[in-house]
Amino acid sequence: MGKVTGFKEFERQDESYKPVEDRVKDYKEFTQPLSEEEITKQGSRCMDCGIPFCHSGCPLGNLIPDFNHMVHQGEWQKASWLLHSTNNFPEFTGRLCPAPCEQSCVLGIIEDPVSIENIEKNIVERAFKEGWIKPQPPKTRTGKTIAVVGSGPAGLAAAQQLNRAGHTVTVFERDDEVGGLLRYGIPNFKLEKGIIDRRIKILEAEGITFKTNVNVxxxxxxxxxxxxxxxxxxxxATERRSLPTPGIDADGVVQAMDFLTQQTKVVFGKEVKDQVLATDKNVIVIGGGDTGSDCIGTSNRHGAKSVVNFEIMPKPPGHRSPTTPWPFWPLQLKTSSSHKEGVERNWLINTKEFVKDESGKLTALKTVNVEWKMVPGQRPQLIEIEGTEKTWPCDLALLALGFTGPESTLADKLGINKDARSNYKAEYGKYQTNIPNIFAAGDMRRGQSLIVWAISEGREAARQVDLYLMGKSNLPSKDVTGDLVAM
Known part of the structure; x- marks a missing residue:
């Protein structure tokens, strides 16, 4: 695969970013792509490693060594075909995925891993530019009708696969535009929405019907x-986590997803009443994940006076922790492009009170430093450290604490069983609920997870629906190990 000695000859090169002072002036993507010559070199770094682990690290089972090799050879159209054979939307994953494939790259044991995610992004962008991605409507229709509820990556993947099988598919989306969290939950500077729109046009041309503003x-x-x-x-999984903390009802304590959604709508000229702005405010973002990072980037673009980030967990190590050895996903400090735009990061800190004035407006946060006590056989215990209390000036607190699970409305009205974590109960690999003709996939079934898992589950659920309706299926599938078993 690649060039036999490529990993010795070429170092990893990643896309560069526009300078911070320039990119925070707008909400456009700010990556600066590598040249075609450099991308070819990056594909050449893929080793002939005998047993590749990269595609096992990827829930989609992407044929990574194969498309890397095609890039190395300059066979970009073949690379696109290989990439799309397992991934319906590489333009999304190539921008948003945390790339577990790279963390399980064999080369990554001794050197920087192959830049798989960036190669993937460049393949699909080349394919769109060259016109290789065209609508492929089915030649015949089965007469079966299917409703897909939700137009995020899981719903879109399920819809495209089922449409390819010849079924008539209608996708219902409760927002005013298609895309789920891709549309309004991901800032435009990470995913410009035209990227979604061009793919939706392909899906519509293939025969899929989309109905927006429909809340089933x-x-x-x-x-x-x-x-x-x-x-x-x-x-x-859209039920947002909150905090059982005094003062949580203060004017100025805002859920991160509301903050991000409002800003994306404003970018596209949509009416937003009483938009929450970080302009000239002391902002504290509670939560150290990707959503928290997105809030930091958005606050900086608003022109916040200061941006501080709280995380209740310990600061991860700068390099892979021994507790998460290769090829597992590493416990390791992540510094995003938004972090580099300006933020004070704090770990092992717990919010004790949201302080508000007489009018109910947020003015400060009271915190205490904590530590985690590990007791074998028991859950970790959170211990407050005496004497570490502190008051932080704060005009806007953004809660980026993740999600507790899916909303229960559909489950209650359709009679769907839920598991102990409130997810819609459907066995992994089968995706069938307690009602035979109803299936569940993505975060609604598994809880908050990665975009690659959403697309993978959408594809797999589609095959199970096809089997249920027709008794057989020609749609591709993977076994439980992630290996492709049918093409």
Missing amino acids: GVNYDVKDLKAFDSIVLCGG
């Missing part, structure tokens, strides 16, 4: 949903 169970009767031959629930 609220303004669309579930009785009408039951008229479809099968239903695939891909509504995501």
Whole structure:
């Protein structure tokens, strides 16, 4: 694969970024792509490693050594075909995925791993530029109708696969535009929305119907949903986590997703009443994940007076922790492009109170430093450190604490069983709920997870629906180990 000695000859090169002072002036993507010659070199770094682990690290089972080799040879169209054979939307994953494939790259044991994610992004962008990605409607229709609820990556993947099988697919989305969290939950500077729109045009040309502003169970009767031959629930895990902390009701304590959604709508000229702005405010973002990072980047673009980040967990090590050896996903400090734009990061800190004035407006946060006590056989215990109390000036606190699971509305109205974590209960690999013709996939089934898992589950659920309806399926699938078993 690649050039036999490529990993010795070429060092890893990543895309560069526009200078911070320039990129925080707008909400456009700010990566500066490598040249075609350099991308070819990056593909040449892929080793003939005998047993590659990269595609096992990827839930999609992407044929990574194969498309790297095609890039090395300059066979970009073949690389695109290989990439799309397992991944419906590499333009999304090539921008947003945390790249577990790179963390399980064999070369990564001794050197910087192959830049798989960036190669993937360049392949799909070349494919769109050259016109290789075209609508591929099915030649015949089965007469079966399928409703897909939710138009995030899981729903879109399920819809495209089922449409390819010849079924008539309708996708329901409760927002005003298609995309789920890709549309409004991911800032435009990480994913410009035209990237979503061009793919949706392909899906529509293939015969998929999209209906927006349709909230099934609220303004669309579930009785009408039951008229479809099968239903695939891909509504995501959208119940936001809060804090049982005094003062949480203060004016100025805002859920991160509301903050991000408002800004994306404003970027596209949509009306937003009483937009929450970070301009000239002391902002504290509570939560150290990707959503917290997105809030930091957005606050800096608003022109915040200061941006501080709280994380209750310990600061991860700068390099892979021995507790997460290769090829597992590493416990390791992540510094995003938004972090580099300006933020004070704090670990092992717990918010004790949101302080508000007489009018109810947030003015400060009271915190205490903590430590985690590990007791064998027991859950970790959070211990407050006496004498570390502190008051932080704060005009805007953004809660980026993740999600507790899917909303229960559909489950309650359709009679779907839920598991102990409130997810819609459907066995992994089968995706079938307790109601035979209703399936669930993505975060709604597994809880908050990665975009690659969402696309993978959408694809796999589609095959199970096809099997249920037709008794057989020509759609590709993977076994439980992640290996492709049918193409």
